[in-house]
Amino acid sequence: MAENKMEKQLYESLNQSQQSLDDFAFAPYSEKEAERTGFSYYSYWGSTIRVFLKNRLATGLLILLVLLVLFTIIQPHLPNQFRATEVINHPITGLQMYNIGPSFSNVMYTVPENTQLVVTPYENDTWAAVSNILTSLKARTTFTIIEYEKNWVKVELDDGQHGYVLNNFTTKLRLPEDPNQVPYESRSNFPVKMYTFPEDYTNQGTELFVLKDQLNITPDGLSATTKTEAKLRLLPGDAPFLFGTNNAGQDMWSMVWSGTRTSLYIGFMVAMLEAIIGIFIGVLWGYVRRLDRLLTEIYNVINNIPTTIVLIMFTYIMRPGIQTLIFSMTITGWVSMARFVRNQIVIIRDRDYNLASRCLGSSTFRIITRNLLPYLVSVIMLRMALAIPGAIGSEVFITYIGLGLPVSIPSLGNLINVGRKLVTTSYAYQLIFPTIILSIVTISFYIIGNAFADAADPRNHV
Amino acid sequence: MLKYVGKRLLAALVTLFIILTTVFVLMRQMPIEGYFDNIDKADQGVIDAKLHQLGLKDPMHIQLLNFYKNILKGDLGVSNRYRTGAPIIDIIAGKAPISIQMGLISMALSLLLGIPLGAKMARSKYKFWDKIGTGFIVFINAVPAAVYYIYIQSYGSSMLKISMLFDPSKFLNWVLPVFSMSLGSIAYYAMWLRRYMVDELNKDYVQLAKAKGVTSQDITMAHVFRNAFVPMIQYIPSSLLFTISGSIYVESLYSIPGMGGLLVDVITRQDNTMVQALVMIYASIGIIGMLLGDLLMALIDPRISFAKKEGVR
Numbered sequence: 001m002a003e004n005k006m007e008k009q010l011y012e013s014l015n016q017s018q019q020s021l022d023d024f025a026f027a028p029y030s031e032k033e034a035e036r037t038g039f040s041y042y043s044y045w046g047s048t049i050r051v052f053l054k055n056r057l058a059t060g061l062l063i064l065l066v067l068l069v070l071f072t073i074i075q076p077h078l079p080n081q082f083r084a085t086e087v088i089n090h091p092i093t094g095l096q097m098y099n100i101g102p103s104f105s106n107v108m109y110t111v112p113e114n115t116q117l118v119v120t121p122y123e124n125d126t127w128a129a130v131s132n133i134l135t136s137l138k139a140r141t142t143f144t145i146i147e148y149e150k151n152w153v154k155v156e157l158d159d160g161q162h163g164y165v166l167n168n169f170t171t172k173l174r175l176p177e178d179p180n181q182v183p184y185e186s187r188s189n190f191p192v193k194m195y196t197f198p199e200d201y202t203n204q205g206t207e208l209f210v211l212k213d214q215l216n217i218t219p220d221g222l223s224a225t226t227k228t229e230a231k232l233r234l235l236p237g238d239a240p241f242l243f244g245t246n247n248a249g250q251d252m253w254s255m256v257w258s259g260t261r262t263s264l265y266i267g268f269m270v271a272m273l274e275a276i277i278g279i280f281i282g283v284l285w286g287y288v289r290r291l292d293r294l295l296t297e298i299y300n301v302i303n304n305i306p307t308t309i310v311l312i313m314f315t316y317i318m319r320p321g322i323q324t325l326i327f328s329m330t331i332t333g334w335v336s337m338a339r340f341v342r343n344q345i346v347i348i349r350d351r352d353y354n355l356a357s358r359c360l361g362s363s364t365f366r367i368i369t370r371n372l373l374p375y376l377v378s379v380i381m382l383r384m385a386l387a388i389p390g391a392i393g394s395e396v397f398i399t400y401i402g403l404g405l406p407v408s409i410p411s412l413g414n415l416i417n418v419g420r421k422l423v424t425t426s427y428a429y430q431l432i433f434p435t436i437i438l439s440i441v442t443i444s445f446y447i448i449g450n451a452f453a454d455a456a457d458p459r460n461h462v
Numbered sequence: 463m464l465k466y467v468g469k470r471l472l473a474a475l476v477t478l479f480i481i482l483t484t485v486f487v488l489m490r491q492m493p494i495e496g497y498f499d500n501i502d503k504a505d506q507g508v509i510d511a512k513l514h515q516l517g518l519k520d521p522m523h524i525q526l527l528n529f530y531k532n533i534l535k536g537d538l539g540v541s542n543r544y545r546t547g548a549p550i551i552d553i554i555a556g557k558a559p560i561s562i563q564m565g566l567i568s569m570a571l572s573l574l575l576g577i578p579l580g581a582k583m584a585r586s587k588y589k590f591w592d593k594i595g596t597g598f599i600v601f602i603n604a605v606p607a608a609v610y611y612i613y614i615q616s617y618g619s620s621m622l623k624i625s626m627l628f629d630p631s632k633f634l635n636w637v638l639p640v641f642s643m644s645l646g647s648i649a650y651y652a653m654w655l656r657r658y659m660v661d662e663l664n665k666d667y668v669q670l671a672k673a674k675g676v677t678s679q680d681i682t683m684a685h686v687f688r689n690a691f692v693p694m695i696q697y698i699p700s701s702l703l704f705t706i707s708g709s710i711y712v713e714s715l716y717s718i719p720g721m722g723g724l725l726v727d728v729i730t731r732q733d734n735t736m737v738q739a740l741v742m743i744y745a746s747i748g749i750i751g752m753l754l755g756d757l758l759m760a761l762i763d764p765r766i767s768f769a770k771k772e773g774v775r
Contacts, residue, residue, distance in 0.1 A: 402726070435606070
């Protein structure tokens with residue numbers, strides 16, 4: 001019974017399929033449809049980018065590098081920036097604002113309400129120059145100490161004026177045997193300053209700046225009290241010295257970015273020129289058989305000259321400047337690029353697809369630009385990515401031996417070169433900031449270059 | 463083999479001739495102010511006399527001829543400006559030994575440290591030691607040598623309680639300069655050995671050896687390392703010979719009286735005879751180093767042969 005049922009089912013399904021087979025019809029021949037076989041969604045550059053993006057570190061560094069390059073370009077146009085080589089002077093004394101440490105704002109002190117300050121005349125509508133220095137005493141002026149307070153002493157002058165004088169190794173006051181004896185007639189061998197209260201609200205003796213709105217200035221315009229809590233700033237305006245200033249009073253922040261711009265420009269230019277010359281000569285060398293012998297001999301000569309000699313010679317003979325550096329680095333760098341391209345071309349030159357292409361009558365130019373060079377794009381880009389930090393490093397080296405850019409053109413090389421003399425002092429920030437930027441640029445190019453080389457290798461494409 | 467070496471040496475002579483002539487001509491293009499400390503105060507007679515004495519008044523080809531005549535006699539001449547009147551041979555003989563000693567020690571150190579590091583990194587690819595080593599290599603490549611040398615000098619000398627300046631008689635004073643000089647090449651050797659070894663490890667013969675049951679220790683030492691070291695051995699003779707040129711950074715930092723800044727010094731002071739002598743020495747070293755490197759490579763790797771003409775494929 002069960003068998004019968006199965007048989008029945010079988011027959012039914014056979015009948016059905018017979019019926020459905022009848023529904024089919026032969027497809028007409030369509031050239032377009034026939035071509036569809038063998039189609040793949042694989043695209044070389046798409047896969048390269050996909051593999052590259054999988055490398056998180058390299059992607060992150062690429063973004064960082066792009067932002068950094070963009071920032072070096074827009075930095076001079078941002079508000080509150082100093083010009084790169086501008087020497088910043090104190091508006092009243094005209095002294096250079098040198099060796100000011102890095103900080104996020106130019107506020108030196110925040111003073112509470114009702115602070116007594118001394119105003120120095122200064123023509124400005126919104127800013128007032130203030131300090132708390134009552135008078136400056138000449139060297140060997142005598143005064144009477146009437147109170148001791150940590151490293152300050154309260155003194156009285158002969159004319160009855162009261163004030164405070166700093167009491168430490170910088171003032172070297174004459175002090176009594178008994179440390180608490182008052183009154184005591186004292187003097188200093190140095191010129192000293194007398195302050196209104198035991199606190200130094202100056203920048204090494206020069207005036208600070210505060211908004212006029214925050215002050216109650218007395219009618220004679222010589223003293224003032226603060227209306228509210230007030231910020232005493234290094235300069236009128238609120239542009240900070242983010243990276244401090246150097247010993248010439250130049251803003252390190254704009255110097256570093258201007259230097260980065262110069263160094264990156266040198267790096268990009270050298271890499272570009274090396275690539276252009278290197279590819280042109282490398283292709284000729286690799287593809288044109290008759291030139292192989294000659295170019296190999298020339299290569300042997302050039303390659304045997306130590307690069308340092310050439311670099312030093314050219315930078316010394318020509319006038320120091322960006323063009324000189326680019327020229328001398330290109331002169332020494334294109335050789336290895338040409339050799340590299342030549343080797344690659346020799347490897348792929350006689351592959352079957354090129355042979356076929358030649359048989360079909362492609363011109364040499366077409367074979368080179370369409371068949372050979374696209375094959376080399378990834379390796380050439382890797383070489384260029386590594387040439388940029390190389391050029392920046394050479395620039396540091398040339399500056400070190402004293403043949404680099406003049407100090408009037410900031411570059412990472414001469415910033416580091418100036419900074420390295422300060423390494424053991426408290427001004428080491430003048431070395432550290434340019435070094436950090438240089439390291440970020442170099443590391444990024446190395447890692448991005450290598451990640452890109454991996455990504456461009458079709459064996460890594462899935 | 464001998465024929466090959468002969469050919470290479472002949473080509474080397476031609477190369478040397480081209481280099482020397484170029485440098486000779488370039489140096490003669492320099493402004494004459496460079497030959498005097500104070501040209502404004504000297505009168506024309508004195509200037510002419512000095513230029514005549516330096517042989518700069520002769521036509522270029524005569525100067526060149528005299529130069530080559532002297533070289534063939536084995537006479538490098540005397541220094542004009544760097545140490546006026548002193549024979550160049552003496553100056554170099556006084557400076558070279560310390561640079562060579564220091565260079566050899568640091569090279570030995572960097573080979574001893576760099577190669578095990580590179581091998582270790584390749585064997586533990588993407589694991590702990592590889593990451594540590596990569597970090598070190600990236601650091602050394604990224605931070606300019608001029609910067610980390612100073613930190614090594616200032617912190618190292620206060621840690622070892624020695625003076626910052628070099629004194630060849632004290633052992634401790636050798637530590638910091640040698641260490642600074644090796645750091646770069648340790649990173650260099652480790653980086654390339656790792657890359658070559660990783661390349662080798664991916665090859666089919668390693669799979670076969672594994673399938674045969676060879677231990678990974680044996681594979682690394684007997685097969686992978688030997689193959690990976692071949693492309694590196696090419697540069698060893700050059701590095702050995704170039705220890706004579708010293709290190710500009712290290713020698714100026716520690717005031718070591720070596721060859722380091724000599725070339726830069728004599729170029730900027732336009733001491734023509736010294737520049738020519740030094741360029742000749744360095745260029746010959748470069749050429750000989752490369753030749754020795756090629757020969758050494760052929761000696762170690764039997765697959766490389768110079769007898770067969772390297773033709774166009």
